[in-house]
Amino acid sequence: MNADTAVGAGTAAQADVTGRLSTRVRNVPASGIRKFFDILASMDDVISLGVGEPDFVTPEHIMRAGVDSLTQGETHYTSNYGLLELREAVAEYLCDHYGVRYDPQTEILLTAGVSEAVDIALRAVIDPGDEVIVPEPAYVSYRPCITFAGGEPVGIDSSAATQFRITADQVAAAITPRTKALLLGFPANPTGAMLPREEWLQIVELARRHNLIMLSDEIYGRLAYTMEHTCVSALPGAWDRTILLGGFSKSYAMTGWRIGYVAAPGPMLEYIMKVHQYVLMCAPTMSQYAALQAVRHGEPDVVRMLDAYAQRRTLIVDGLNSMGLDCVPPDGAFYCFPSIRSTGLSSQEFAERLLQEEHVACVAGDAFGPCGDGHVRMCYAVPAADIEVALERIARFVNRLSG
Numbered sequence: 001m002n003a004d005t006a007v008g009a010g011t012a013a014q015a016d017v018t019g020r021l022s023t024r025v026r027n028v029p030a031s032g033i034r035k036f037f038d039i040l041a042s043m044d045d046v047i048s049l050g051v052g053e054p055d056f057v058t059p060e061h062i063m064r065a066g067v068d069s070l071t072q073g074e075t076h077y078t079s080n081y082g083l084l085e086l087r088e089a090v091a092e093y094l095c096d097h098y099g100v101r102y103d104p105q106t107e108i109l110l111t112a113g114v115s116e117a118v119d120i121a122l123r124a125v126i127d128p129g130d131e132v133i134v135p136e137p138a139y140v141s142y143r144p145c146i147t148f149a150g151g152e153p154v155g156i157d158s159s160a161a162t163q164f165r166i167t168a169d170q171v172a173a174a175i176t177p178r179t180k181a182l183l184l185g186f187p188a189n190p191t192g193a194m195l196p197r198e199e200w201l202q203i204v205e206l207a208r209r210h211n212l213i214m215l216s217d218e219i220y221g222r223l224a225y226t227m228e229h230t231c232v233s234a235l236p237g238a239w240d241r242t243i244l245l246g247g248f249s250k251s252y253a254m255t256g257w258r259i260g261y262v263a264a265p266g267p268m269l270e271y272i273m274k275v276h277q278y279v280l281m282c283a284p285t286m287s288q289y290a291a292l293q294a295v296r297h298g299e300p301d302v303v304r305m306l307d308a309y310a311q312r313r314t315l316i317v318d319g320l321n322s323m324g325l326d327c328v329p330p331d332g333a334f335y336c337f338p339s340i341r342s343t344g345l346s347s348q349e350f351a352e353r354l355l356q357e358e359h360v361a362c363v364a365g366d367a368f369g370p371c372g373d374g375h376v377r378m379c380y381a382v383p384a385a386d387i388e389v390a391l392e393r394i395a396r397f398v399n400r401l402s403g
């Protein structure tokens, strides 16, 4: 058999076998963001407002703590829950910032980022056919993770007209006898929306009345500009039914370390732990040491970076509005979600042509749910000088379209 025959035979066999793979997975579309990373990697001189991560490198003292742990021989598994010292520090942090209490022994689990936390929490909650309500536009992983866990995502739409804030009435209208949980992520990716406390109180009341579980992804909780962040489990009546998901990636510029946590009442955490221990064993050990340093001594870094994001937020929002791309000032996180309807292009066309013609990357809004169409997501966690150049290029692009 020559090499060509071997390859050909392999390909036919692969096609056969691929047909045997999971229908559930096949039906989930690939992320609209990934496609952009591939194009981007092949181009020079691109300003990327596409990727959702801080431009800052992890602060030196945090990095050092991770490296030191390695040189000191901390290269082994930790407890499935993670280092007790870090769980204690996270418990203290949550209590100091939000007044919410968790027992570090039994109510906090360290994970490989909030990505893992979302996945394992959903798998611990969902039975086949359960519905999970998701305010949209939403983080790209939410729908797929619900589907992978055997559930059915039920989106509720928000729009620029209401600053992308959903209401308790919308949640109430989406509840059916099959609703198991709400997956809430505020401040929101991709809109930056946050909800006022009064709205939260009504949502908690609905969850209580219908015996629903609330999964609250608070990864952007420290990046808030227009109002104080509401920690959902700290709301009256919420603690018993809330799974709090938190992380280090965004506020401490630690995306590559893959470290986050779940905080939940003991009996619920046990379910989540069961999934975690069989799929991951424990969060990366060096990252746990780095996170320990971050949570104990990283507050000045959080404040410094938040300050920079706040300035960049004003720069980009003003710039976009002044060129006729209507942009709601985001309440939190580091994304803005301007409307591109005035250009007459679809979100996909806008994003693709802006990249090809002006070398500025952003993400088409429909990647975050159907109601995101007509918008694009731009991440402003990039240096202000790059935002300025990007704005010049976007203005040139928009002018060309209208001219």
Ligand SMILES: Cc1ncc(COP(=O)(O)O)c(C=O)c1O
Pocket (backbone or CB within 6 Å): 052, 112, 113, 114, 115, 116, 139, 185, 188, 189, 217, 219, 247, 248, 249, 255, 258, 259, 260
């Ligand atoms: C809303 C939201 N949740 C979770 C994640 C994943 O974060 P991590 O790096 O902690 O896995 C992201 C990353 O973009 C996000 O935007």
